[in-house]
Amino acid sequence: MPAISINNNVxxxxxxxxxTSENQAEIINILITSVEALKQQSGFISFSIHKSQDGLRVATYEQWHNQADYEAFVNSVPGKALTAKLSAFPVESHVFEIxxxxxxxxxxxxxxxxxxxFLTHFAEFRTTPENQPRLVxxxxxxxxxxxxxxxxxxxANFHRSLDGLMTINYGQWISQEAFNNILRSPGFESTGSGYWVGLAENEFHLYDVVFTEPTEENN
Incomplete structure (x- = not known):
């Protein structure tokens, strides 16, 4: 199964x-059908699909040996075919380091x-290359x-996009109640006084993991 580590050289x-709640399942199905092609690509390590509980996001978490391998897939025939299948759905994508x-x-x-x-939390921080270092x-x-x-x-796992435009926290929680508690903690309030104010625009969504490759069985 995929592992997240600051020491991963990936x-x-x-x-x-x-x-939307109407097309979320369609996006997930398209992504799942791409897995066999992904597995054939040089440098592929893992691919995980997350479904937001509010219906507003599908998030993928991919690991590759290096950025060149990832970009080679994006520019390959299978990669372009996947992009075409998903072209009707707005997407924001970046390459990150932990x-x-x-x-x-x-x-x-x-x-x-x-x-x-676990309940998964993607916290999206949209920033600028000038503000990203301080945010990190x-x-x-x-x-x-x-x-x-x-x-x-x-x-909790903070990721910095290599283009300087974003950071993401990939968090895992035992329950919804546990997550709600942090929103009342100093510095983490979602009411405009969080540590990121003035450096980034923040929003978050809660997800369930619906697919991983490799799975626990074949890892």
């Missing part, structure tokens, strides 16, 4: 498809992406604070 591609990661697991075992596993500094500080009083937080 390129991470995250795509956010802007869906800049901060923490979890409750013993022995510093990297968090795993598991179908039907604050995210490294607040990842420690996030674990101080939130026992339901399983892992």
């Amino acid at each position: 390129a991470t591609a995250i795509a956010l498809y802007f869906s 800049v901060a990661s923490q979890s409750i697991s013993e022995g510093h075992v990297p968090p795993k992406i598991i179908k039907g596993g 500094e604050l995210e490294k500080e607040y990842i420690v604070k996030a674990f101080e009083n939130n026992t339901g937080l399983v892992s």
Whole structure:
């Protein structure tokens, strides 16, 4: 199964498809049918599909040996065919590196992406190349604070886009109630006083993992 680690020497591609409750399943089905082609590409490591509970997103989390391998797939015949199939759906996609990661697991075992596993939180921070370095500094500080009083937080993993336009926190939670608690914690409020104010525009969605490759069975 896919593992998230700050020590992974991989390129991470995250795509956010802007869906509706009517077409969310269609996007997921198209993505699942692409997996066999993905597995044949040089440099492919993993592919995970997430379904937002509000119906407004489908998120993919891909791992490749390097950015060149990912771009080679995007520009390949199968990659262009997948892009064409999804062309009706708005998408935002970037290549990322992990800049901060923490979890409750013993022995510093990297968090795993598991179908039907933990409640997943994608926090989207849209920023600028000028503001991204400071935003990352604050995210490294607040990842420690996030674990101080939130026992339901399983892992937090901040990603920095290589183009400077975004950071994403991939978080895992035991329950909805546990996630709601952090929104009342100082520095994390969603009412305009969060640490990112003045540096980024933030929104978040909660997801369920609906597909992973490799799976737990064949990993």
